[in-house]
Structures are given as C-alpha cells and as structure tokens.
Amino acid sequence: MPERSLDGLVLTARPLGEHDRLLTLLSEAEGLTRLAAPGARRPKSSLAAAVPLTHLHLQVGGRGGLGRVRQLRVLRSYSGLAQRLETLAAAQALAELCLKLVPGEAPAPGMLADLLLQLGRLEGVVTERAEPLEALAVAVQGSVHLLALGGFALPLQHCSRSGAPLAPPIGDWDWRCSLLPSEGLAIGAVPGARVMLNASELALLQRLTRPALPRRRDGNLMGPEAVWLHLLALVEAWCGEHLGQRPRAFRLLRTACEPMAPQPSEPT
Known part of the structure; x- marks a missing residue:
C-alpha cells in the first residue's frame, strides 16, 4: 500500500x-x-x-x-487546555462525543473543523483567564453542533407529540417543555420527563445551533451558570439515549463548573 x-x-x-x-x-x-x-x-x-x-x-x-x-x-x-480543569474536561467531552458519532474509515464532513473551532475557543478561555462558565458554554454548544453533524441532532423546532412549532413565549414563566429522550421535546410539563425547560432556556438552546455563542451587547454570555448546567443535563440525557453512553468527561466538567457549596462560618 x-x-x-x-x-x-x-x-x-x-x-x-x-x-x-x-x-x-x-x-x-x-x-x-x-x-x-x-x-x-x-x-x-x-x-x-x-x-x-x-x-x-x-x-x-x-x-x-x-x-x-x-x-x-x-x-x-492544544496541550495548554490542561492548565484548567474545566477546559480540559470540555475538550475531553467533545473528543469522546466524536468517538461515538463518527464512523470508522468513512468521511466525516464538518466534524473535524467544528471540533477544532471549539478547541480554539477553549484556548481563548485559558489565555484570557475567562470564567469557567465560558468553557461550559463551549462544551454545550459544541455538543449541539457535533450531534447535528453526526446525525443525532436535537429536535428543536417542533413538539414531538403535537407537531406544533416550539416557539418559546419569552416572559411566560409558567410555560414548560419536556425532554423525552426517545421522542424529542414536547410542549408542557410531561410526567416522567428527563429534563424540563422554561421558555428562556429553550430559546437559549435553540440559539446554540448558530456559529457563535449567544452573548449580550456587553459581550457577556446569555444565561447564568445554573441554566448552562441545566442544558448540559439535557445534552447528557440525549446522548445517553441515542448513543448508549454519555461522555464521561461531562461529569468532570460539571464538577469543575458547579458553584462551590458555602463554607460554614467559624465560631466567634
């Protein structure tokens, strides 16, 4: 040969x-x-x-x-990603996802380019000394992209049960949609759902299919850390159902990004 x-x-x-x-x-x-x-x-x-x-x-x-x-x-x-736990965990999770999604010895259009894009963004988290939330957001958005490229896209446009458009009514804090991993996203609080999103969370998730991370005018990420951790849980559940296994590094990423529990005050 x-x-x-x-x-x-x-x-x-x-x-x-x-x-x-x-x-x-x-x-x-x-x-x-x-x-x-x-x-x-x-x-x-x-x-x-x-x-x-x-x-x-x-x-x-x-x-x-x-x-x-x-x-x-x-x-x-990309060895510099090991300088921070959250950037290393995010990179490892995306690499694990590719191992599950990409067929052996068959072309994988777009997969390498997207993964390299996300790794470059994680390098920026290290060099700019950004908050751990940035690494978490890159991992969540990168997972959404890779799942779509690998043929397991999250169904974000229509209710899996009624077929109605998933148009989150921003400002309606009682509205919910439910992740049913074997079906998709269904409007309403469905008993037994793995994850439930409010309107703002779904709107943020839908924006992750775009090339850039969703940011406010001041450059900060949209959504607090708790919301991004919630979206990570949704991606984990989808991977577990459709790929048979969640990337193990997701757990390490969650540990690195979850807020630390408050320490008990010392007696005076």
Whole structure:
C-alpha cells in the first residue's frame, strides 16, 4: 500500500507494545482511523508528539491492516487546555462525543473543523483567564453542533407529540417543555420527563445551533451558570439515549463548573 498524507486530530493515544502508541485520529477524509506510531513512547522519538488533542499532518504507510505513521508535523497542539480543569474536561467531552458519532474509515464532513473551532475557543478561555462558565458554554454548544453533524441532532423546532412549532413565549414563566429522550421535546410539563425547560432556556438552546455563542451587547454570555448546567443535563440525557453512553468527561466538567457549596462560618 503506498504512503498517504493525512491531516487530523489525535483523540486518543494508548500504549502499543513496549515503545509504540496506538492512535485514534479524526480526519475529514477518513473519519476515525486507528494508526500505530512506532517508537512514539521513546522520549527522543520523532513521533513523540503524537498525543491526544494534537492536530497533525501525517505520512502513513503499511500494507493492509493497521497503518503505521512514518512522519508527522504538528499543526497545532492544544496541550495548554490542561492548565484548567474545566477546559480540559470540555475538550475531553467533545473528543469522546466524536468517538461515538463518527464512523470508522468513512468521511466525516464538518466534524473535524467544528471540533477544532471549539478547541480554539477553549484556548481563548485559558489565555484570557475567562470564567469557567465560558468553557461550559463551549462544551454545550459544541455538543449541539457535533450531534447535528453526526446525525443525532436535537429536535428543536417542533413538539414531538403535537407537531406544533416550539416557539418559546419569552416572559411566560409558567410555560414548560419536556425532554423525552426517545421522542424529542414536547410542549408542557410531561410526567416522567428527563429534563424540563422554561421558555428562556429553550430559546437559549435553540440559539446554540448558530456559529457563535449567544452573548449580550456587553459581550457577556446569555444565561447564568445554573441554566448552562441545566442544558448540559439535557445534552447528557440525549446522548445517553441515542448513543448508549454519555461522555464521561461531562461529569468532570460539571464538577469543575458547579458553584462551590458555602463554607460554614467559624465560631466567634
């Protein structure tokens, strides 16, 4: 088999043998590809940069079966996301989601580009020392985008039971819609619903299908932290129903972003 060039993001890197690594690479051309990186675990290896959350240009060879990385060039490393728990957790959750959504060795149009966009935004959270809420919002919006690209889009336009448009009446604090993971979103407070949203929460969720995060005129995110955590719960429930498993890093992200419990005051 002749050598081929491949650009992609390393989602996972596991030990293979004594000195090698087994990579799972996300690319536009091939979707998920498993590759051996010979000697990559040696400190001075030319392939040592083959680690998770690194965007690489690869030369790949091998005759059938598992391809072997011959050469690599780092296009961009997202290792800086590990400086903060919430940005690392958000990145890991989005990577896990891609592992569930993307078919092996089949084109995945738009998936890599969107994931790289979200990782770039998470880098901005680190460099700008932004609030943890920014990382949470990127993870929620990124999940909405990736689910749509992977064929499991959240049905945000019509009631799953009546077919009526999901047009949230902003300002009506008694209005509710319910997530029924096997069906979609239904207008009203349905008994047994996994998650219920008010009108403002649904309106915010619907805006997440757009390219940019929803912000006020002053640049701050729309919605408080509690609302974004509520939307994360909805995404988790949808993933659990349709993908068979929720990204484990969602739990770590929730832990990093949930408000700390108030500490008891010391006796005077």
